[in-house]
Amino acid sequence: MGSYRLSARALLDLVGELDPSRAVYEMLAERIRLLIMDGRIPAGTRLPSERELAARAGRSRTTIVASYQSLRDAGYLVSRQGSGSSAALPDGQSGRVDTDRVIDFARAVPPPVAGLEALFASVSFVEALNGPGFDLQGRLSLRSAIARRYSERGLLTTPEQIMVTMGGQHAIALIAHTVISRADSALIEAPTYPHAYDALRRAGARLVTTPVTTDGWDLDHLLEVLSTVRPVLAYLVPDFHNPTGASMLPEERTRVVETALASGTTLVIDETTADLDIDRDWDDGPFARHVHRRSPAGSDGVITLGSLSKSIWGGLRLGWVRASTSVIRRLVQARPAGDLGTPQMEQLLAEQIVTSLPQLLAQRRELLREHREALSRLLTEHLPGWTVPAPHGGLSLWAQLDRPASSALTSVCEAHGLSLVAGPKFSIDGAFERFLRLPFTSPIADLNEGVRILARTWAQLSESHPAGHAAPQGLEVV
Numbered sequence: 270m271g272s273y274r275l276s277a278r279a280l281l282d283l284v285g286e287l288d289p290s291r292a293v294y295e296m297l298a299e300r301i302r303l304l305i306m307d308g309r310i311p312a313g314t315r316l317p318s319e320r321e322l323a324a325r326a327g328r329s330r331t332t333i334v335a336s337y338q339s340l341r342d343a344g345y346l347v348s349r350q351g352s353g354s355s356a357a358l359p360d361g362q363s364g365r366v367d368t369d370r371v372i373d374f375a376r377a378v379p380p381p382v383a384g385l386e387a388l389f390a391s392v393s394f395v396e397a398l399n400g401p402g403f404d405l406q407g408r409l410s411l412r413s414a415i416a417r418r419y420s421e422r423g424l425l426t427t428p429e430q431i432m433v434t435m436g437g438q439h440a441i442a443l444i445a446h447t448v449i450s451r452a453d454s455a456l457i458e459a460p461t462y463p464h465a466y467d468a469l470r471r472a473g474a475r476l477v478t479t480p481v482t483t484d485g486w487d488l489d490h491l492l493e494v495l496s497t498v499r500p501v502l503a504y505l506v507p508d509f510h511n512p513t514g515a516s517m518l519p520e521e522r523t524r525v526v527e528t529a530l531a532s533g534t535t536l537v538i539d540e541t542t543a544d545l546d547i548d549r550d551w552d553d554g555p556f557a558r559h560v561h562r563r564s565p566a567g568s569d570g571v572i573t574l575g576s577l578s579k580s581i582w583g584g585l586r587l588g589w590v591r592a593s594t595s596v597i598r599r600l601v602q603a604r605p606a607g608d609l610g611t612p613q614m615e616q617l618l619a620e621q622i623v624t625s626l627p628q629l630l631a632q633r634r635e636l637l638r639e640h641r642e643a644l645s646r647l648l649t650e651h652l653p654g655w656t657v658p659a660p661h662g663g664l665s666l667w668a669q670l671d672r673p674a675s676s677a678l679t680s681v682c683e684a685h686g687l688s689l690v691a692g693p694k695f696s697i698d699g700a701f702e703r704f705l706r707l708p709f710t711s712p713i714a715d716l717n718e719g720v721r722i723l724a725r726t727w728a729q730l731s732e733s734h735p736a737g738h739a740a741p742q743g744l745e746v747v
């Protein structure tokens with residue numbers, strides 16, 4: 270602890286844009302405090318000196334001194350002569366103050382699908398002992414099962430076009446490192462699934478964004494960015510998008526594919542959430558069905574990734590990539606730098622799961638429907654000022670609050686035993702203070718209790734920051 274030092278630049282990247290309507294020292298302190306509570310600045314991390322931060326941020330030293338002082342007063346910073354200032358948690362606590370039990374509205378993690386136990390019992394795991402035990406691309410029998418499912422859903426696929434990964438996130442990171450070179454531009458949606466932009470950034474991408482709302486994509490904007498910026502890669506979640514729940518219409522998909530191919534952009538289509546249909550009245554099959562020609566500009570076309578984490582169980586850590594055989598070969602070559610293959614026993618189980626998917630997904634759909642309805646009902650009753658459209662699938666609601674105070678709400682709820690992720694976590698620039706992602710994956714009793722805490726805390730915040738005064742802003746607490 271304490272050995273890691275955060276540069277002024279890295280700190281300012283984490284802090285993001287500051288709202289010009291509020292005192293800079295106060296906002297900076299609030300954001301740093303939330304980053305510390307969140308764990309994104311671990312306790313013990315040395316922060317840049319006041320002088321260094323002032324120079325890098327282009328602010329006066331007095332402003333930074335005041336920010337650090339307020340963090341010190343609240344116990345989030347300890348300063349020692351000669352060794353600078355380090356992040357701390359007050360009284361060594363995690364930020365929670367008055368309860369031991371935490372209700373989890375932070376992670377959209379559904380329980381294992383009904384029927385999974387029976388499948389566990391039916392798999393002969395000793396088969397894993399035949400053969401070398403690890404391979405980079407995945408067991409042929411599992412790749413065949415995944416390829417068959419694509420083919421049945423209208424996208425002809427061979428096992429050579431599939432690589433098995435350890436979940437969707439692993440696939441995103443591997444693709445990012447393989448396709449992106451330093452300073453390439455990459456398009457992402459705003460809001461989007463945060464660990465995808467983490468992976469793209471870490472691969473060296475410069476990110477550009479296109480908006481998505483609960484009503485869907487701004488197609489003109491998306492096509493315009495594709496044709497003017499010509500990003501090397503565009504990462505999209507077209508089915509039950511995380512966090513908005515929106516789905517891209519079939520005719521929009523065709524236009525996105527055409528424009529991306531013409532611009533030399535490789536589309537990375539994340540279908541991790543695609544099997545989470547509750548009541549969408551259409552199914553367009555896999556997105557890559559819309560590719561009807563090779564890219565004239567030499568992109569890799571469409572790379573699709575999928576996962577069993579949301580539809581079946583996150584504990585499996587089982588995902589895959591579907592791409593051209595040449596892209597799969599490149600991914601196989603790149604993989605050993607990070608890992609040497611997906612565990613065999615999980616693959617054996619996954620093969621059974623993929624073969625039984627229709628029945629398992631029917632179970633999943635019932636649970637999601639019941640939970641979505643329960644959470645929607647609770648929010649209508651307890652937080653009538655919020656706008657919360659019900660998505661046709663996915664795992665969460667993207668709630669619009671009646672004031673931009675998502676981070677403040679998140680941080681205070683944490684102290685009352687409700688863990689949340691504020692809207693800004695889903696953006697790269699601190700936007701979406703007016704939004705909150707609310708997963709409906711917890712047990713119904715927890716949904717009940719969680720919404721009560723949410724409503725009580727919102728009412729308290731509204732009293733302390735009456736309309737007209739923006740509540741404290743900052744980064745989220747995960």
Ligand SMILES: Cc1ncc(COP(=O)(O)O)c(C=O)c1O
Nearest residue numbers: 436437438462511541576578588
């Ligand atoms: C859109 C999206 N992609 C990928 C992932 C990560 O999937 P996995 O758990 O399979 O790594 C998530 C998890 O939240 C997600 O929402």
